[in-house]
């Protein structure tokens with residue numbers, strides 16, 4: 001092992017599993033570390049970039065598009081760029097929720113020059129206690145993500161009963177018996193255990209002829225200059241999610257309600273919808289509102305009409 005190589009953590013897991021939440025908890029708990037962060041998102045517009053807690057000693061690189069299928073030049077270029085900087089101590093990569101993480105893990109194992117700068121990654125696969133069972137039924141990707149973790153973290157455990165949690169543990173173990181299993185909730189994420197590197201040798205190696213499969217998800221991003229009415233937006237989206245949204249697996253937005261000094265974040269995971277306050281708008285901000293819908297057979301016109309009906 002190269003002693004100058006720095007630690008790398010990859011966060012994978014299905015849409016809405018809690019990857020950004022874990023990333024933010026790591027940033028908050030290790031204030032003295034300087035993090036290089038790579039966000040791999042679908043859609044042309046970054047929303048996750050806006051959801052990461054601000055830490056002046058860290059920097060974020062965005063890598064849009066699918067990096068699941070092969071060693072991807074733009075991802076390797078991003079790693080090269082980071083390797084040439086000396087203002088970071090640890091690298092964290094948040095993979096998109098809709099892809100097999102093989103293409104993110106593969107370069108670290110196969111490109112020798114990378115090993116001079118980066119350790120073999122600690123891969124944390126996050127499974128949402130409330131939704132993983134149904135996600136595994138609709139998505140092969142959800143299963144593949146679990147299979148790649150050397151650690152599996154079951155999030156949102158406070159949302160399920162103890163006997164449900166036991167059967168979820170058994171279920172995820174079936175997909176990856178070698179992984180260390182951890183559980184937690186938003187306010188009690190076992191960061192130290194998740195980041196401990198002593199078990200990395202159990203990281204599953206890639207099958208020599210692996211053919212990554214991914215589901216045919218698409219993302220629609222919509223951006224508006226107009227301000228939104230928070231209540232209207234919540235109630236229309238809530239009704240939409242309950243009544244019509246079989247094919248929307250994830251929805252996220254950062255929006256402006258001009259009566260409020262803060263950015264507002266609205267997001268759904270399956271049928272649940274949440275609004276949270278984020279940082280305040282700065283003087284001179286354009287106050288654009290951005291939304292992304294992720295799923296199958298999506299029609300942007302319908303989303304656009306619904307969102308426009310929620311302007312202030």
Ligand SMILES: Nc1nc2c(ncn2[C@@H]2O[C@H](COP(=O)(O)OP(=O)(O)OP(=O)(O)O)[C@@H](O)[C@H]2O)c(=O)[nH]1
Nearest residue numbers: 014015016017018019020021097155156185186274
């Ligand atoms: N109740 C509860 N909610 C959680 C927990 N972890 C995350 N969440 C919520 O779940 C939603 C999705 O969390 P994110 O961290 O954005 O999920 P993600 O995996 O980054 O989502 P994508 O990047 O879109 O795939 C947010 O509303 C979080 O606040 C948890 O342990 N308990």
